[in-house]
Amino acid sequence: MRPLIIFLFLLILFGCKKNETPTLQDKLNNGVSVGELLHDHPVEAFIGKNGEGGIIFYLDTVNCVGLSALAFDMPGTYEWGCTGLFISPGSWVSVYGLGAVNTAGIVDTCQTFGTAAEICYNLDVEGFDDWYLPGADEALEMNRQIGFGASEHGLTGANQNIGNFNGSHYWTSTQVSDISAKAIEMDEYPTANYMYKVSMFRVRPIRIFSF
Secondary structure (H helix, E strand, O other): OHHHHHHHHHHHHHHHHHOOOOOHHHHHHOOOOHHHHOOOOOHHHHOOOEEOOEEEEEEEOOOOEEEEEOOOOOOOOEOOOOOOOOOOOOOOOOOOOHHHHHHHHHHHHOOOOOOHHHHHHOOOEOOEOOOEOOOHHHHHHHHHHHOOOOHHHOOOOOOOOOOOOOOOEEEEEEEOOOOEEEEEEOOOOOEEEEEEOOOOEEOOOEEEEEO
């Protein structure tokens, strides 16, 4: 009698697990594309989920592109580099993805070794090698959605710093002049500050993906 009871218990236990409905994160983990999942899930459900090599923090359903941030900072701090040199800014149809153009321009033009842009450009991690230093607008959106969040946006979900950002400055690829560039101070009220290119700040790579 006891073996039969044990068998029935195991059957019920594993039967219940088998019938569990997979979550959105489960589906992303199993390789289902964002494009496919958008048919059944709203855009806001993807924000803060692990996907596309990092943490998804932006989706544009009109142009079918999204942004994902690496889940951790690059070790140490880095300078922007190229002091005394103004690098022609890149052009892009949207502020989202502009950081990739900026990063390529910095790496191609700047001879300074180990810059914030270079560390992102040469990164090959989580199965992707197209990481870049975010532009100022991209960095602000990253902080709003998966960082500390800005109170004026009323975000209460994924933005509770699940990206594990440090409350300090992070470089962006947005240049200001031959001696300064924009860095984002990550906190509840993020601002893009003009900082000297020789300053040493944290770096968080991101990537743009299509769906």
